[in-house]
């Protein structure tokens with residue numbers, strides 16, 4: 386059996402990001418110089434918020450998933466007070482950064498990322514995994530500009546565990562906002578939100594307060610600004626995803642076959658223009 390990893394095997398670099406329960410550092414394996422991202426989670430935080438099962442699920446799920454658009458979890462180890470996840474390093478950083486730097490993405494970039502997300506989600510749903518927290522902050526880019534879904538902290542093995550309301554609500558589907566049962570169709574809804582945000586630079590139901598965002602979501606209060614100029618095919622796809630009845634949302638397969646995706650998505654999933 387291979388020797389378990391320990392902190393001594395790594396040289397730690399700059400912090401890459403921090404979340405509520407931990408930080409991620411650039412790191413490399415001391416011997417091979419193989420570059421990774423090391424996510425450090427404090428056990429006391431996990432105990433305090435009773436998140437053992439969630440963290441275990443994240444580790445089991447992300448270890449078991451193998452897909453070009455899903456960030457790899459290579460392994461993990463722990464010491465007295467911390468748990469370390471050895472993650473694939475995505476050189477391009479958060480897709481969010483690209484979106485904020487450019488204001489909005491081109492139709493080719495947006496279609497390429499929606500296509501990559503649909504393929505990754507189809508793979509996850511095929512393994513009964515619902516991510517449930519697909520938002521720009523959780524989407525990373527590798528050195529070629531290929532999209533990588535990170536942070537499966539909120540994913541579930543397709544049960545209906547409640548998701549506590551933390552962070553932004555912009556991406557929550559109506560059935561989640563209305564505390565109803567939900568299934569993998571919540572990820573389809575989120576693809577509609579993301580497609581809108583990639584093309585217009587902000588999510589469709591953004592509002593001053595969470596209450597107003599709630600109201601806009603449950604009402605499907607969707608409108609398309611005149612600028613930037615977005616094709617009618619793109620609007621058609623968004624309108625077929627932001628549908629209240631989960632069973633009426635376009636399926637992942639239908640998304641991949643949608644004329645806007647077929648016409649604009651880069652088949653290699655990189656689209657560097």
Ligand SMILES: CC[C@@H](NC(=O)c1cc2[nH]nc(NC(=O)c3ccc(N4CCN(C)CC4)cc3)c2s1)c1ccccc1
Pocket residue numbers: 401402403404405406407408409422424456472473474475476477478479482522523524525535536
């Ligand atoms: C998605 C959130 C989640 N993050 C991960 O798990 C993460 C896993 C993982 N792998 N590689 C990453 N890369 C980066 O974070 C990164 C950021 C900026 C970069 N650049 C800056 C701009 N420059 C022009 C190019 C280089 C390059 C890489 C991250 S984040 C998380 C969860 C809990 C605690 C912290 C972070």
